Amino acid sequence: MKSNDVILQTVTNIVLFIILMFSVFIFFNGHHEPGGGFIGGLMTSSALVLLLLAYDLETVKRVLPVDFKHVTAAGLLVAVGTGMGSFFFDAPFLSQTYGYRHFPVLGELELATALIFDIGVYLVVVGITLTIIQTIGEDR
Amino acid sequence: MTFQIMINLLMALIWMFMNDAWTFASFISGYAIGVAVLFFLRGFFPQRFYFGWIYSVVKLILIFLKELVLSAAEVVGQILQPKLKIKPGIFAMDIHLQRNWEVTVLSCLITLTPGTLVVDVSPDNKTLYIHAMHLPDTEAAKQDIRESFEKAIQEVSRT
Numbered sequence: 362m363k364s365n366d367v368i369l370q371t372v373t374n375i376v377l378f379i380i381l382m383f384s385v386f387i388f389f390n391g392h393h394e395p396g397g398g399f400i401g402g403l404m405t406s407s408a409l410v411l412l413l414l415a416y417d418l419e420t421v422k423r424v425l426p427v428d429f430k431h432v433t434a435a436g437l438l439v440a441v442g443t444g445m446g447s448f449f450f451d452a453p454f455l456s457q458t459y460g461y462r463h464f465p466v467l468g469e470l471e472l473a474t475a476l477i478f479d480i481g482v483y484l485v486v487v488g489i490t491l492t493i494i495q496t497i498g499e500d501r
Numbered sequence: 502m503t504f505q506i507m508i509n510l511l512m513a514l515i516w517m518f519m520n521d522a523w524t525f526a527s528f529i530s531g532y533a534i535g536v537a538v539l540f541f542l543r544g545f546f547p548q549r550f551y552f553g554w555i556y557s558v559v560k561l562i563l564i565f566l567k568e569l570v571l572s573a574a575e576v577v578g579q580i581l582q583p584k585l586k587i588k589p590g591i592f593a594m595d596i597h598l599q600r601n602w603e604v605t606v607l608s609c610l611i612t613l614t615p616g617t618l619v620v621d622v623s624p625d626n627k628t629l630y631i632h633a634m635h636l637p638d639t640e641a642a643k644q645d646i647r648e649s650f651e652k653a654i655q656e657v658s659r660t
Contacts, residue, residue: 365622371605 366415373415380408388483392471398479402486409491418498429491436484443478505551509535554657561653568614568649576615579635590636591620594629594643596651601626603654610650617642 384404391397413421444455459473509532516531517523536552543550579587598604604626608619611631621630633642 363624365624365626367601367622367626368605368608368619371601 370415373411377408377412380411381405384408388479391479392473392476398482399486402483403490405483405487406490406494409487410494413494413498418495429488429495431488432484433488433492436481436486436488438481439484440478440481443474443481446474502548502551502554505539505546505548509539512538549659557653557656557659561650561657564649564653565610565613568610572614572616576634587635588637589632589634590639591630591632592636592639592642594631594646595627596629598626598651598654598658600658603658604629607650607654611646617646 384401387396387404388398388401389396391401409421409425412424443457447454447456455478457474457478459471459475461469462472463469512535513528513531516534517527520527520531540550540552579585596604596607598607604622608622608629611617611629612619616634618632619629620632622628623630631642631646636642
C-alpha cells in the first residue's frame with residue numbers, strides 16, 4: 362500500500378525555489394551581516410533534502426546528475442586556490458584583499474577575495490552533507 | 502493566461518522605451534494602456550481575458566476568509582458547551598478536480614478551516630478522506646465543501 366504524496370510534492374515544487382533563493386541571499390549577506398558560506402551551504406542542502414523526502418532517490422539523481430564527492434573536491438580546490446593566489450602578489454598564504462570597482466549596470470560594488478574562499482566553503486558543505494545523506498539513504 | 506501577462510509586461514516595457522522614462526510611474530501607465538489594448542483584442546486569445554482569472558482568485562480568498570470566520574465561531578461554540586455533544590467521524594468525498602495543485606489547494610483550504618481535516622488522498626486523486634469534528638449529516642458537509650471551495654477552485658482553473 363503506497364500512500365499518495367500529492368500534497369507534499371506540490372508544496373515542495375513551490376517551496377524549493379524560495380529556499381534556494383534564500384540560501385543564495387544568506388550566502389552573499391555573509392560579509393556584513395549574519396550569514397556566509399557555511400549556513401548558505403546547509404540551507405541549499407536542506408532544500409535538496411526536502412526534494413529527497415518528497416520524491417525518491419532515483420528521481421533526484423535524474424534531476425541532478427551530480428556526483429557530490431566531486432562537488433566537495435571542487436570546493437576544497439577553490440579554497441586552496443585562493444590561498445595559493447596570494448603567492449603571486451608576494452603576500453603570505455591566505456591573505457585577503459578587497460576593493461571597490463565600478464560596473465556599467467550594477468554601479469559601485471565591493472569585491473573581496475574572501476567571497477571566493479566562501480564559495481569553496483559553500484561547495485564543500487553542500488557536497489559533504491548530500492554525500493552523507495545519499496550514502497545513508499541508498500539501499501544495499 | 503501567462504502568455505497574456507507576458508505580452509502585457511512587454512507592452513509596458515515598450516511604452517517605457519518610447520517615452521525614454523525609466524520610472525515606476527511610466528511603467529504603471531504603460532501597463533494600464535496594455536490592459537486596455539488586451540481587453541480590446543481579447544477575442545484573439547483562446548483563453549479568457551486574464552483579469553477574470555485574477556477576479557476568481559480574489560473571490561476564492563474571500564470565500565476562504567468567510568468560511569474561516571464561520572467555522573471558527575462554530576468550533577468555539579462547541580468548546581464552550583458544558584457537555585460534549587459532538588459526533589466525530591471520517592467520510593470519503595469524491596472530487597472532480599484534474600490537476601495536482603487543485604487537489605493541494607482544496608486540501609489545504611479544508612484543513613485550514615476549523616472543524617474539518619484532510620486525513621488522506623486516494624492514490625488516483627479522486628477521493629479525499631476528511632475527518633470532521635461534528636458530523637450530524639455527511640451529505641450536508643460534502644455539499645457545503647462543494648458549494649464553497651470546489652466551485653471556486655474550478656472557477657480559477659477554467660481556461
